[in-house]
Amino acid sequence: MRQFIRNVSLVKFTLISTGILLLLLAILVSKGMYQAFQARAQAASDTYLIAVIDAVEKIAHNHAVERGLTAGFLGNPTDAAFDKVRGQRTKADASVNALNALLRDPLADELQLSVEFRPLFQIIEGKDALRAQVNNKQGAAAFGFYSNLNATAIATATSLMLYVNDVQAKASLSQAILFARLKERLGQFRGKTNGVLAKKVLAPAVEEELKFYVSEIALLQSQLTDKLQGDIKSQFSSVMSSSTSREIADISATLTSGNPNFNGLPSSGEWFPLATKQIGDVKGLLDKTWVDIGVIAAKTRSGASTLVAVNIILIVISASVLIILYYVLNSVLRKQLKSLTDKLDQISESGDLTIDVKLTSQNELGVISQSIGKTVMALTDLIVGLSQSIQVSSLLSEELSKSTVVMLKDAGNTQQKASNIATAIEEMSVTSSEIARGAVETLDASKQLDQLSVNTIEANDKTGDAMVRLHTEMQDVEKSVAAMEKQVTEITSILDTINTLSDQTNLLALNAAIEAARAGEHGRGFAVVADEVRKLASASRASSDQISTLLSSLQQANIDVVEGVSRNAEFAKSIVDITKEGEVNAKQAQDAAVLVESLANTSSASAEQQAVTSMEVAKDILSVQEASEHEVEIAKNLAELAEKMKDNNDMLKRTMANFTFAEPE
Structure with a gap:
């Protein structure tokens, strides 16, 4: 399709477009004509149907009149009445004949009206037999027959009305x-x-x-x-x-x-x-x-016929206008295209850019020719500028060739210096690596010393905590022993009281025994009791003496314990003080180890940074060396480019010689 469009000329394309337009117009006109003829056919059909319905109504009317006259004749059978009946029968038969004449029209078969009229004609077929009965004055069924005929006729007319297309009709x-x-x-x-x-x-x-x-x-x-x-x-x-x-x-x-x-x-x-x-x-x-x-x-049919005539006239006028427009357009296009083509051929053959290609017309081709003229002027300016650019380019190519020689020399020197610097940097990088390795070993030793100081501090902390707890517990024991000594003293006091009570009880028992002896036989039992009480008092005194002896021993032991606990508490306190001094020394050792570690870290980091920096400098020097090598390649390429520019300028000068143009003032 694209190839076809490119190969078709503007005139041919206009011809094709006009043909397509005419075809579309013909289709639209055909559709309009079809609708117009169809409307006229419908109008003719409606006119015919109206005539048929009118004929059916007249059948109903004439037979209704016949029904009335027949009833009058049967009620008063005179010759005059019978003459009226016969005259109306003639009119009724004429209306039936008129309908039959209409039904012989081809439109009746086209509309298939025979089906609608079958019931009516079946009733009409029995009319002669009924009339014979009326003639014999036996018309009892006449009223019903004519009423049925008229009702059927009106029903038929109603059915036929559905075939009519015109809404108003x-x-x-x-x-x-x-x-x-x-x-x-x-x-x-x-x-x-x-x-x-x-x-x-x-x-x-x-x-x-x-x-x-x-x-x-x-x-x-x-x-x-x-x-x-x-x-x-x-x-x-x-x-x-x-x-x-x-x-x-x-x-x-x-x-x-x-x-x-x-x-x-x-x-x-x-x-x-x-x-x-x-x-x-x-x-x-x-x-x-x-x-x-x-x-x-009649108006509908006339309007439909008028519409057909108007459509035909419009078709003729439209076709004539299109043909005239096509002829004028084709002539103008051919003439202007030939003029524009001839001028462009002259420019392409002779290279003369001074030829004016503009057309005097203001249509699309005139606008196109003006655009082409502007393009030619722009091309002229381009060629003039190109000529000047060629001269400048020739000078630049010579300067570029000289600069390329200098660049090649400088690039070689840069490459040699970069190689020397790279060697020195590589040696410095090895030295930095050895310094970094020594710093790492120092860092490891300082870390071990730091860990040992930490362990010592932790051991001192544990020992100090144990001594503090021991000192606290010794103080608690000392307090408990003091409390126990106090309780022993209180128990001794109580025993003294018990001894006093025992002595008094013994004395009372002795007095009781004396009084019992005085009483004689009556006091014997009391004497026995007094003797037992005295024995108990003596036993109680002996027990309290033993307890007093034990308490004295216990009190002496408490005194020994208190003295031992006091000595241990003082010893534990001195150990705590010694432990604190050891903790201070351990912390000082730890701080020294941390300082050594920090210095080792700094030294290691500096050595590593120096090594990294040396490597980066080495890489940069290598990049400089590669850049200098690349610069050498670029210089060589520029030399080749300068040579090609010189050749290109020579070729452009030869090409410019093929064009004719006005030099700027």
Whole structure:
């Protein structure tokens, strides 16, 4: 597709575009023409259907009149009445023939109307047999037959209305069907009422029929009042509210009251013309509606035909305008393209940039030619500038060649110096590594000394803590021994009291024994008790003496313990003081070890930093050496580039000689 677009000229592209436009226009026109012809066909179909529906309504009307005249003949079988019946039969048959003539139109087969008319024609086929019965004055079934025929005709007309396309015509047809149904009900009511008034007898079945007709008439009247608009509505209201209609309504109310008084009712001869006048008024409104429907159909058909003609005229005008526009556009494009192409060919062949390629037109090609002219001017300026640049470039290439020689020499010197510096830096890096290694060993020794100081401090701390606890416990023991000595003293005091009590008890027992001896036989038992008490007092004194001896020994032992505890407490205190001095010495050793470690770290870090710095300097020197080598390569490349620039300038000078342009002043 892209290759095709590139190969197609502007003129051909315009021709193709115009052809596509004409094709699209033809499609749109065809669619419009199809719709216009379809609208005209629908208008023709609607006109035909309206004529058919009108013919069907006329069949219903003529047979309704025949029904009324037949009823009059059967009620009063005179020759004059029979002549009227025969005359109406002719009209009814003519309406059937008119319908048959319309149904022979090809549109009937196209619309498949035969299905709609089959029930109506089946009823019409029995009409001759019924007429023969009427001729023999045996028409009991006549009213029902004609009523059925008319109802079927109106139903057929209603079905045909669905085939109509025009909305306005369909609405008017709906009104016409309602008028026809109202006229039919009025005719049925007229016939039944005429028979009742003639016989002056109202059977219950006939009364129910009359009530049904009255309700149907009222319903149809209400529907027409709702549907009708404008003058036709006013005329219908006038007909239904006229004196004739009011009189008929009064007669209807009397007949359907249940017990009518026939003396107050008109005769059949008076009734029939009265009802016929009302039916005639309704028939007049129906005929007017049919006239309006015909006008609507004619306007629709005329409008459709006009639309077809207008479309044809527009097609011709549009095609003519497009052809003229294409011819003018093609001529202008060809002429201007040829002029522009010739000038561009001259420039390309001769290289003469002084040729003016601008066109005098203000269309797109004129704008393009002006842009091309600006491009040529810009190209001229470019070539002039290029010529000047070539001269400057030649001078620069010579200077570049000289500078390249100097750069090559300097780069060689830089490369040699960088090599010497790299060797010295490498030796300094080895020395720095040895210093760093010695600093690391010193750091390890200082760390071991630091750890030993830490262990010594921890041992001194533990010893000091133990001595402090021992001193505290010795003080507690000393306090306990002092308390025990106090308790022993208290016990000794208590024993002295017990000894005193024992002596007194012994003395009392002796006195008691003396008194018992004085009493003789009566005091013997008391003497025994006193003797026992004295023995107990002696035993108690002996026990307290033993306890006193033990307490004296215990008191001496407490004194020894107190002295030993005091000596141990003083010794523990001296050990704590010695431990604290050892802790201070250990901390001083630790601080010295930390200082040594810090110095070793600093020395190691400095040595490592020096080694790293030496390595970085060595790398930088190596980079300098590589850069100097690269500089040598660049200098060589610049020398080659200067030579190529010289060759390129020579070639550009030869190329510039092919163009003709105005030198700037």
